[in-house]
């Protein structure tokens with residue numbers, strides 16, 4: 001892959017570039033036979049970290065935790081402010097095992113409850129409201145997920161959604177839903193792979 005070309009590209013063009021080169025947004029094997037990392041970048045991690053310091057959330061929900069790179073940025077911010085809890089969710093059992101291991105070795109497991117399974121099943125078991133939500137599953141799920149999530153949001157809740165540029169066709173219905181819904185204020189931040197920043201009014 002023309003990595004240099006990719007890195008220099010405007011965030012909004014990266015999705016087309018990936019598609020042209022035959023990459024999908026799902027996990028794909030890398031050239032060494034290992035799974036290509038779909039984890040957030042350090043810059044995105046720092047963004048989530050700072051947002052957590054700013055919002056000082058009592059409860060965070062993460063949809064699509066994989067091995068826990070994003071989870072660790074949230075947990076580390078909660079540790080720093082000395083308050084708050086995170087629910088991390090992941091469908092893949094082997095990823096969940098790695099996620100739990102990472103939480104253990106970084107000694108933040110007391111801040112994070114791990115939900116192993118399909119997030120759509122998790123919604124039946126959730127109670128209360130979340131101050132912050134990070135959506136980072138496969139992007140074709142975003143609209144359905146968001147609609148299930150709505151009862152768990154309250155005015156001032158912040159929802160961050162990754163990969164808005166990676167698969168523009170798959171997120172179009174989600175973006176249209178947000179833009180047409182007066183109880184949300186939402187904008188796509190033009191950095192990384194396109195980060196949707198949504199606030200419930």
Ligand SMILES: C[S@@+](CC[C@H](N)C(=O)[O-])C[C@H]1O[C@@H](n2cnc3c(N)ncnc32)[C@H](O)[C@@H]1O
Nearest residue numbers: 038039040064065066069070091118119136137
């Ligand atoms: C882009 S990766 C998440 C990366 C992670 N946030 C990080 O920064 O390390 C997307 C993850 O969502 C998970 N996923 C996809 N559909 C899901 C579902 N219905 N329920 C739970 N997890 C799901 C995938 O297994 C995958 O690990």
